[in-house]
Amino acid sequence: MPHKLRSDAMDNRARIQDAARALFSAEGLDVPMREIARRAGVGPATLYRHFPTKQTLVAEAFADQLRACRTIVDEGCADPDPWRGLCLVIEKICELHARDRGFTEAFLSTLPGAPDVAGREYTLKAVAGLAQRAKDAGRLRPDFVLDDLVLVLMANKGIHAASTATRVRASRRFAGLAIQAFEACPHRAPLPPAARLGSAAPAGA
Amino acid sequence: MPHKLRSDAMDNRARIQDAARALFSAEGLDVPMREIARRAGVGPATLYRHFPTKQTLVAEAFADQLRACRTIVDEGCADPDPWRGLCLVIEKICELHARDRGFTEAFLSTLPGAPDVAGREYTLKAVAGLAQRAKDAGRLRPDFVLDDLVLVLMANKGIHAASTATRVRASRRFAGLAIQAFEACPHRAPLPPAARLGSAAPAGA
DNA sequence: AGCGAAACGGACGAGGGCGTCCGGTACCGT
DNA sequence: ACGGTACCGGACGCCCTCGTCCGTTTCGCT
Known part of the structure; x- marks a missing residue:
């Protein structure tokens, strides 16, 4: 070079x-x-x-956006309370995505093996660890799977609005709902089985 | 004619x-x-x-899809248990949207005043009533607003997958999560404020 | 069967995005 | 300051989509 x-x-x-x-x-x-x-x-x-x-x-x-993403995840992982860390990650990443229309597309990209894959995989791995700790701490529901997070990010992407401000507001509320859905609770009904979305899926056009 | x-x-x-x-x-x-x-x-x-x-x-x-939608809502409203009715509505509509790529776009359409508006408004109104009853029954969280449902539908739209089957599976799980997030629960943390998405918003290109 | 009209569909011109070529321009080393 | 060259950007050809026009086909009625 x-x-x-x-x-x-x-x-x-x-x-x-x-x-x-x-x-x-x-x-x-x-x-x-x-x-x-x-x-x-x-x-x-x-x-x-x-x-x-x-x-x-x-x-x-999106190199620096990805860096921001990794930073957020690192912060979340560094939090002594894994549940709080996970919540932080969800909130921040949702907000990041809400603020940046293109980033979401790039991140969950249907693009085959983009060069960011490494960073993305790393991020997912780290979050997986965080999630496990949050489960062990009894705050995250035991039937949570990593694909649920992907699901939430995808879903967050679906939120459209006229203005960025509105989108961010909506996204914040959505993140709040997602977190409460993920929270361990004594009397949770079982969920339908998860679908494989995450890492591999080429997701053809 | x-x-x-x-x-x-x-x-x-x-x-x-x-x-x-x-x-x-x-x-x-x-x-x-x-x-x-x-x-x-x-x-x-x-x-x-x-x-x-x-x-x-x-x-x-999409005329008949809209009819199906109304039917689902009517069934939900007819259920003596409003909470169960609401859950049914959420599940069925999510599934309907997961099965039909175009319908979601048409339904939450950025299209200005499409002729289906009447049906859409009617549907939203009916669901609003159902939600109120579910709240009164103490099963739906009191801070639920109708825009939360729109939010969920939008979010559901964001779910992409290679095959319809996968999308439907993911959507089902998503609906499950949404429902649990909406369920009244003794120790719920407050949510961020809702954003106005619903009926009016022209949502420019 | 035969006629008028309704309906068809191939063909057209405009508009826009894409990726590439080549004559010209501006930088950099001496 | 001057030459060589790395770099620039307007212009080109290709393909796809859109909405419309008009010669031709097909229907339906008598």
């Missing part, structure tokens, strides 16, 4: 990333490449030269 | 509706009109003649 980019090239690259982040965040993942280029003030060719495929751009654009 | 359609015209109309139902159901609302025409074995012009706008077609195609 020779970093020998000319100064104007580096500049353009940076501006493209900024534009992509802004647009993905606001509009979702399916903004035309053209529009990203336009907002970045470059031609389409330049964009394609820097990021031959949209996935490359997406991966770069 | 002169029903004076020629027999071949009626036949075509019926085949178009069938095709539309099948495709909307399987692929969602954004299948090309062309493809519907192709599957129905007619030309594009014929399709456009019968249904000048996509909304018209959508409305026709």
Whole structure:
């Protein structure tokens, strides 16, 4: 990886990333490449030269979002109270996703083996550990499975609203409901069996 | 409304509706009109003649789904136990939506004032009554609001999976979780405030 | 059977997204 | 300051979708 980019090239690259982040965040993942280029003030060719495929751009654009995600999970895991940690993770991640339209799509992506997979897998693994501890502490219902979390994230993605503010509010309430559904409770009725959604599923178009 | 359609015209109309139902159901609302025409074995012009706008077609195609929806709600309302009725409504409607990709989009549609609005409003009203009775019976949490149901339906829409079967399974479990979150429970923590999603919201593109 | 009208569907032009090529521009080293 | 070159971006061709027009087919009535 020779970093020998000319100064104007580096500049353009940076501006493209900024534009992509802004647009993905606001509009979702399916903004035309053209529009990203336009907002970045470059031609389409330049964009394609820097990021031959949209996935490359997406991966770069959400690298720090993913880092934020990992940070949240790490914080949650660091909490001495695993249940509180888990709640924190759910709340924060839901909010993160509510604020960023594109990130959700990228995260739960139907994209096959995106480069972020490593980070995603790591995150899921860590949460799995946290969940186990929360179960052991008797706060998380014993029949919770990791796919339930994926389910909640997917579901959270389904929440649409006119404004970001409304979406965030709705998402917060949703997270609250999810948490209470996950909480261990003496007289819980059994749940229908979980469906496999999580890691593998290529989820064809 | 002169029903004076020629027999071949009626036949075509019926085949178009069938095709539309099948495709909307399987692929969602954004299948090309062309493809519907192709599957129905007619030309594009014929399709456009019968249904000048996509909304018209959508409305026709989901008329019976909406009826099914109303039936479910009616059954729920008829149940002497309002809580059980409400659970039934949630489960059935989630399943209905999980089975039909397009219906969810049509139901929670961002479409402005679709002709189904009447049915939708009616449904919401009826559920509101049911919910009130369930609250009075002490089974539904008092801080439940109707928008929570909309929230759940939206969220249910977010659930994606490779196969319909998987989606239905996931949806069932999700409904189970939602129900338990809604259930009145002695030591419930307060929820974040609800966001207005329901009836009005034009929800711009 | 034969005629008028209703209905059909292939064909058209516009609009937009995609990925690529090439003449021109601006940077960087000397 | 000047040449070489890395880099830029407008322009091109391709494909897909949309909604409409018009010559042709088919129905239904007598």
